[in-house]
Amino acid sequence: MKGVPFHRRKETKLVLRYLIAAFLVVIFVFPIYWLFAISFKTPAEIFAFPPVWYPKSIQFNNYAVLFKDGDAKTVGNSLVLASVSTLFAMIFGTIAAYSLVRFKTGGENLAVWIISQRMMPPVAIAFPIFLFYVWLGWVDTYIGLIILYTAFSLPYVIWMMRGYIEEIPLELEESALIDGCNRWEVLWKVVLPMARSGLFATAVFTFVFSWNDFLFALILTRTEVMTYTVQVTHYFGGQSNFWSKIAAMSVLGTIPVFITVATLQRYLVRGISMGAVKG
Amino acid sequence: MSDLKLTGLHKHYGTYHAVKGIDLEVPSGEFTVLVGPSGCGKSTLLRTIAGLEEASAGTVEIGGKNVTWARPRDRDIAMVFQNYALYPYLNVYENIAFGLRARRVASTQIDKRVKRAADMLGIAQLLDRFPRELSGGQRQRVAIGRAIVRDALLFLFDEPLSNLDAQLRDDMRVEIKRLHHELGRTIIYVTHDQIEAMTLADRIALLRDGRIEQLGTPLDLFERPATRFVAGFLGSPKMNFLSATIEAGEVILRDGTRLPLPAARNAINGQAVVLGLRPQHIAKAGASAAPGHAQLAATVELVQPTGSRVQVNIPLGGISITAEFAAHEVTTPGEQVRIDIDMTRAVLIDPQTDKVI
Numbered sequence: 001m002k003g004v005p006f007h008r009r010k011e012t013k014l015v016l017r018y019l020i021a022a023f024l025v026v027i028f029v030f031p032i033y034w035l036f037a038i039s040f041k042t043p044a045e046i047f048a049f050p051p052v053w054y055p056k057s058i059q060f061n062n063y064a065v066l067f068k069d070g071d072a073k074t075v076g077n078s079l080v081l082a083s084v085s086t087l088f089a090m091i092f093g094t095i096a097a098y099s100l101v102r103f104k105t106g107g108e109n110l111a112v113w114i115i116s117q118r119m120m121p122p123v124a125i126a127f128p129i130f131l132f133y134v135w136l137g138w139v140d141t142y143i144g145l146i147i148l149y150t151a152f153s154l155p156y157v158i159w160m161m162r163g164y165i166e167e168i169p170l171e172l173e174e175s176a177l178i179d180g181c182n183r184w185e186v187l188w189k190v191v192l193p194m195a196r197s198g199l200f201a202t203a204v205f206t207f208v209f210s211w212n213d214f215l216f217a218l219i220l221t222r223t224e225v226m227t228y229t230v231q232v233t234h235y236f237g238g239q240s241n242f243w244s245k246i247a248a249m250s251v252l253g254t255i256p257v258f259i260t261v262a263t264l265q266r267y268l269v270r271g272i273s274m275g276a277v278k279g
Numbered sequence: 280m281s282d283l284k285l286t287g288l289h290k291h292y293g294t295y296h297a298v299k300g301i302d303l304e305v306p307s308g309e310f311t312v313l314v315g316p317s318g319c320g321k322s323t324l325l326r327t328i329a330g331l332e333e334a335s336a337g338t339v340e341i342g343g344k345n346v347t348w349a350r351p352r353d354r355d356i357a358m359v360f361q362n363y364a365l366y367p368y369l370n371v372y373e374n375i376a377f378g379l380r381a382r383r384v385a386s387t388q389i390d391k392r393v394k395r396a397a398d399m400l401g402i403a404q405l406l407d408r409f410p411r412e413l414s415g416g417q418r419q420r421v422a423i424g425r426a427i428v429r430d431a432l433l434f435l436f437d438e439p440l441s442n443l444d445a446q447l448r449d450d451m452r453v454e455i456k457r458l459h460h461e462l463g464r465t466i467i468y469v470t471h472d473q474i475e476a477m478t479l480a481d482r483i484a485l486l487r488d489g490r491i492e493q494l495g496t497p498l499d500l501f502e503r504p505a506t507r508f509v510a511g512f513l514g515s516p517k518m519n520f521l522s523a524t525i526e527a528g529e530v531i532l533r534d535g536t537r538l539p540l541p542a543a544r545n546a547i548n549g550q551a552v553v554l555g556l557r558p559q560h561i562a563k564a565g566a567s568a569a570p571g572h573a574q575l576a577a578t579v580e581l582v583q584p585t586g587s588r589v590q591v592n593i594p595l596g597g598i599s600i601t602a603e604f605a606a607h608e609v610t611t612p613g614e615q616v617r618i619d620i621d622m623t624r625a626v627l628i629d630p631q632t633d634k635v636i
Contacts, residue, residue: 171362172364174351174358174360177351178354179425181352182350190366193366194367196368
């Protein structure tokens with residue numbers, strides 16, 4: 001670029017970068033936009049060709065149908081299962097991680113053994129679990145899925161929380177012990193506040209894992225606690241697909257996760273990057 | 280009455296024997312410093328007193344109560360850590376109040392005590408700040424504030440000044456000494472810094488390899504060390520050690536130099552000894568030697584001014600020894616000087632046992 005002043009060259013470069021960034025954003029955001037757009041379209045608009053890029057009028061009919069038929073209840077089921085199992089996994093996982101770190105429970109290798117549980121493909125144990133749940137009478141119950149999701153999340157929670165707790169200076173806990181706290185108070189007043197970012201980051205991932213589960217929800221639910229992931233698949237028919245329902249249900253399924261992540265974003269970024277930089 | 284009594288205290292970590300039978304009694308209100316090189320077991324000893332480590336054998340009594348198996352919070356102690364141990368998510372006020380809240384003290388009481396402690400330490404204007412907004416010295420003041428607000432029987436300090444720069448360390452040392460005078464509480468203070476030990480302590484327990492090598496007042500240890508280790512550890516610059524033999528009431532160095540035998544020492548004629556000379560006791564010679572002093576001619580090898588004093592290296596007895604001259608007595612390397620050795624304050628050490636004769 002001979003003859004072009006230096007600052008002009010810099011500007012051109014910047015513009016180019018923005019163009020590339022904008023292009024990438026469009027590529028990634030478009031499917032999500034399309035999902036939202038379809039959920040507000042009329043059937044005629046959905047199947048129109050050439051495609052209708054945006055709905056002519058916002059209409060909530062697709063959503064209304066889901067609520068009228070009771071399909072929307074499955075989002076509520078997902079919410080209950082994911083929230084309660086996340087809560088349990090976080091409580092028990094954090095306590096277990098603290099024990100691993102501070103009391104060397106189970107020796108040096110127990111933590112590795114625990115995380116290795118996570119490496120097994122879930123489908124490998126789907127059948128035995130199904131039989132076991134039939135025998136217990138836990139199929140299609142909240143308790144059954146909550147216990148299952150808690151169990152599946154625990155290794156991840158323990159592994160992550162172990163890392164965060166290890167970073168807490170021991171003196172902080174010792175100081176609290178001398179100042180008058182017992183171990184539970186140390187956990188509550190020192191460890192949890194110190195590991196807050198990690199705690200939220202881990203909770204979000206745990207929640208999303210349970211929220212997105214399809215396999216076990218498909219096998220272990222019938223009607224009572226069917227989750228939205230299973231419900232969506234019911235709209236794929238042999239003859240035709242109910243695109244409007246698929247889109248509306250998917251939007252309903254996206255919103256809770258979106259809200260969770262948006263609220264906890266501050267902690268999420270800090271929690272994920274924690275431990276990456278020393279000091 | 281003694282506030283702390285240790286009897287036959289041992290601590291093992293697996294096969295490693297960190298504390299090897301410590302007996303120590305600390306009278307009420309005394310400032311005791313545990314000093315020693317790293318790995319001597321001083322911090323382990325302090326942590327065992329605090330209950331952060333379990334004693335392997337022996338007993339710990341605090342305020343006349345056997346607390347060997349008591350939890351840290353039931354020992355009536357307060358502790359200041361090297362790394363301050365401040366809670367980053369609490370402001371200064373809440374950090375100081377933490378121990379009182381943990382013990383469910385009434386909030387009007389807490390407010391009174393936190394403010395009084397903050398006033399004493401000159402941090403009253405920092406109460407709303409968070410630890411990250413404080414300097415190292417201010418953080419250490421908060422850490423000390425958190426301890427004194429508790430009004431415990433025994434205060435434990437684990438190398439509290441190690442993370443501060445030299446200037447701040449001097450200031451905080453004065454502060455801690457002043458606090459001890461004001462509070463009159465019993466303090467156990469761990470440090471590896473012999474200056475801190477000398478300046479702060481009512482009594483020093485010098486530890487080596489898990490045992491108390493010598494216990495006494497700072498001057499006791501400095502003037503009348505029991506072993507070569509004690510003699511070498513305390514004092515800066517370090518004591519000079521020269522191989523010698525005793526002959527006819529004189530100390531004969533390797534190079535044949537004859538020095539008068541310090542009075543009242545039970546050295547046997549012909550015995551091999553190690554002569555310990557403090558640099559402070561070797562001066563530039565005046566007109567005439569005082570009784571018990573020796574005057575020698577020497578060539579200056581090296582000169583290191585420290586401001587108020589000058590460290591001078593001189594060959595004697597086959598090695599290079601350090602002497603400390605007054606600043607105005609500055610010499611240059613190669614210069615011939617007459618030195619005066621105060622043999623009345625020299626120590627003689629048995630090379631077999633390393634004990635002072």
